[in-house]
Amino acid sequence: MGDCIFCRIVAQEIAGRIAYEDADLVAFHDINPQAPVHILIVPRRHIESLNAVTQEDAHLLGRMLVVARDLAREHGLADDGYRLVLNTNRAAGQSVFHLHFHLLGGRFFHWPPG
Amino acid sequence: MGDCIFCRIVAQEIAGRIAYEDADLVAFHDINPQAPVHILIVPRRHIESLNAVTQEDAHLLGRMLVVARDLAREHGLADDGYRLVLNTNRAAGQSVFHLHFHLLGGRFFHWPPG
Numbered sequence: 001m002g003d004c005i006f007c008r009i010v011a012q013e014i015a016g017r018i019a020y021e022d023a024d025l026v027a028f029h030d031i032n033p034q035a036p037v038h039i040l041i042v043p044r045r046h047i048e049s050l051n052a053v054t055q056e057d058a059h060l061l062g063r064m065l066v067v068a069r070d071l072a073r074e075h076g077l078a079d080d081g082y083r084l085v086l087n088t089n090r091a092a093g094q095s096v097f098h099l100h101f102h103l104l105g106g107r108f109f110h111w112p113p114g
Numbered sequence: 115m116g117d118c119i120f121c122r123i124v125a126q127e128i129a130g131r132i133a134y135e136d137a138d139l140v141a142f143h144d145i146n147p148q149a150p151v152h153i154l155i156v157p158r159r160h161i162e163s164l165n166a167v168t169q170e171d172a173h174l175l176g177r178m179l180v181v182a183r184d185l186a187r188e189h190g191l192a193d194d195g196y197r198l199v200l201n202t203n204r205a206a207g208q209s210v211f212h213l214h215f216h217l218l219g220g221r222f223f224h225w226p227p228g
Contacts, residue, residue, distance in 0.1 A: 034225065034226035034227070035226070050179060050182070050183045050186075050198070051183060051186075051187075051192050053179070053180060053183060055180060057176065057180070058173050058176030058177045058179070058180050059172050059173050059176055060176065061175070061176035061179045061180070062171065062172030062173055062174065062175035062176030062177070062179075063172045063176075065164060065167070065172070065175045065176075065200075066167060066169060066171070066172050066175070068164070069164045069165060069167060069202075072164075072165075072202070073165075078165050078202075078203070079203065080203060080204065080205040081201070081202050081203030081204050081205035081206035081207075081208065082202050082203070082205070082206055083199065083200070083201055083202070083206040083207075083227065083228065084164070084199070084200040084201075084202075085197065085198070085199055085227045086179075086197070086198040087195070087197055087198075087223070088183075088186070088192075088195050088196050088197070088198075089192070089193065089194060089195030089196070090194065090195050091194040091195035091196070091219070091221070091222050091223060092195040092196055092197040092219075092223050093195075093197075093223055093224075093225050094195065102227070104226075104227070105205070105206075107205070108205050109201070109205060109206050109207055109227075109228040110207075110228040111148065111207050111228055112148035112149070112218075112228065113148070113197065113199045113216070113218070113223075113227040113228040114197065114223040114224040114225055114226065114227040114228055
């Protein structure tokens with residue numbers, strides 16, 4: 001956990017461009033954006049990936065989506081649209097092993113999704 | 115709702131290749147797969163998109179993710195990895211206006227995600 005860059009952003013040991021925070025969740029702008037708006041939504045608690053969640057985390061996970069939706073609205077993405085992506089492990093391209101949703105918007109997205 | 119193809123799959127009026135079902139959620143294989151495993155996870159209840167959810171839906175939304183994780187495990191994707199995608203509105207490519215997660219696995223995924 002001490003080496004987790006997202007834990008360090010959550011703890012404000014590293015400066016992130018914070019978009020939202022509450023008791024359980026933090027959202028910040030991706031430093032390598034793939035769209036005009038690219039925000040990461042993470043739980044404060046270190047959860048390595050979706051593989052590591054339990055049934056008891058369902059409400060927390062769902063709140064990540066509600067916060068993503070609220071951020072999409074706030075950033076003017078709601079009408080045109082936005083894509084949410086959650087990568088688990090290497091084949092999907094998970095690069096930081098602290099569970100995070102990507103919220104991407106402000107452009108057209110292609111199919112397949114990578 | 116009568117015209118919603120996912121509602122009709124949920125109601126078994128149209129045959130879908132069902133991967134999972136419970137009282138609240140149904141999962142079925144995409145008829146136009148973008149990866150060796152491509153499963154859609156939907157709520158039984160017709161929710162048009164993530165824009166239409168409320169705070170009260172957080173648990174249901176989180177359960178969609180837990181079910182996706184369980185399906186990934188069941189289909190042998192957990193170790194190598196898998197990508198989850200949720201498209202909202204046209205710019206993101208939402209084609210069916212009944213909230214659904216795409217679970218994709220069995221290949222390497224590129225970045226950006228479409």
